[in-house]
Amino acid sequence: MVDADVIVVGAGPVGMVAALLAAHQGLDVLVLERDSSRHAQSRAIGITPPSLEIVQHLGLCSSFIANGIAVRSVRIHYGSRLLWTINFDQIDGTYPFVLAIPQHITEDILEKALLHAPSIRVLRGHAVQDVSANGNRVTAYGSYARQGRFHFTCRCLLGCDGGRSTTREALGIPFRGGADPHTFLMGDFEDSGTWGEDACFFLPLEGLLKHFPSLMGSAAMS
Ligand SMILES: Cc1cc2nc3c(=O)[nH]c(=O)nc-3n(C[C@H](O)[C@H](O)[C@H](O)COP(=O)(O)OP(=O)(O)OC[C@H]3O[C@@H](n4cnc5c(N)ncnc54)[C@H](O)[C@@H]3O)c2cc1C
Structure with a gap:
C-alpha cells in the first residue's frame, strides 16, 4: 500500500x-x-508553441490565451535602426506564436x-x-x-x-551545468512606447535589452 x-x-x-x-x-x-x-x-x-500544445492537451489553452498576448514577431534593433524582423507565422502546429504571459x-x-x-x-x-x-x-x-x-x-x-534539486542530490543523479556568468535585471513596467504586441531586442554596445509585451499596457524588460 x-x-x-x-x-x-x-x-x-x-x-x-x-x-x-x-x-x-x-x-x-x-x-x-x-x-x-x-x-x-x-x-x-512567455510560453513557446510546444508548451502550448501540452497545455492544450490538459484543456487549459483557452485560459492561457485569454491571459496573454500572442507575440507573432520579434524585431531586432541596433540603436534606432531596425536590423531584422523574425516572424513566427511559419512555425508548424496550432500555435504559430510565443504567448507572452508572466510566470x-x-x-x-x-x-x-x-x-x-x-x-x-x-x-x-x-x-x-x-x-x-x-x-x-x-x-x-x-x-x-x-x-x-x-x-x-x-x-x-x-x-x-x-x-x-534536493531529490536529484538525494538520488545521486549527476548534473552537468552551472550558473550563468551574465548579470541581468528584469522587471514589469508601464509601457507608453510604440512597440505594440511585438517583442523587441535592442543591441546596445553594453549588452542586450529585451522588451516583451504584457497585458494591461505594461512590458517586461530585461
Ligand atoms: C529572476 C528570474 C527570471 C527568469 N526569467 C526567465 C525568462 O525570462 N524566461 C524563461 O524561460 N525563464 C526564466 N526564468 C526561469 C524560470 O522561472 C524557470 O525556468 C522555471 O521557474 C522553472 O520551473 P520549475 O518548475 O522547473 O522550477 P521552479 O520554478 O524553481 O520550481 C521549483 C519548486 O520546487 C520547490 N522546491 C524546491 N526544493 C524543494 C524541496 N526540497 N521540497 C519541496 N519543494 C521544493 C520550490 O519552492 C519551487 O516552488 C527566470 C527565473 C528567475 C528566478
Whole structure:
C-alpha cells in the first residue's frame, strides 16, 4: 500500500504540469511543495508553441490565451535602426506564436487546475529532505511547519524541485551545468512606447535589452 501512485516534489510550473499530466492518465498524485505560498516575482515571460500544445492537451489553452498576448514577431534593433524582423507565422502546429504571459499568471492558472483535480492533493510547506528507492516503492522524507516530520510512499517520484534539486542530490543523479556568468535585471513596467504586441531586442554596445509585451499596457524588460 502506498500513499499515492505519483509524488511530485515541487509546485513550480514544471511540477504542476507534471501533476496534471499524471492525473490525466488516471493516477493518484501527491504534490509536496516547500514554500507555504507562491512567489509573485517577474520570471519567465512567455510560453513557446510546444508548451502550448501540452497545455492544450490538459484543456487549459483557452485560459492561457485569454491571459496573454500572442507575440507573432520579434524585431531586432541596433540603436534606432531596425536590423531584422523574425516572424513566427511559419512555425508548424496550432500555435504559430510565443504567448507572452508572466510566470505568476501561468502558475495561477495551473494551481487552480490542480486544486480542481479530484485525484491531486497539494501539501504546501512540506520540504522534502531525502528520497529512497526500494524495489517498486519510493519514499520521500521531510519536514513541515519547522518541527513536524513526514514520510510518504509512492510508486513513482518526480523531482520537479528546480535548479538546486534536493531529490536529484538525494538520488545521486549527476548534473552537468552551472550558473550563468551574465548579470541581468528584469522587471514589469508601464509601457507608453510604440512597440505594440511585438517583442523587441535592442543591441546596445553594453549588452542586450529585451522588451516583451504584457497585458494591461505594461512590458517586461530585461
Ligand atoms: C529572476 C528570474 C527570471 C527568469 N526569467 C526567465 C525568462 O525570462 N524566461 C524563461 O524561460 N525563464 C526564466 N526564468 C526561469 C524560470 O522561472 C524557470 O525556468 C522555471 O521557474 C522553472 O520551473 P520549475 O518548475 O522547473 O522550477 P521552479 O520554478 O524553481 O520550481 C521549483 C519548486 O520546487 C520547490 N522546491 C524546491 N526544493 C524543494 C524541496 N526540497 N521540497 C519541496 N519543494 C521544493 C520550490 O519552492 C519551487 O516552488 C527566470 C527565473 C528567475 C528566478
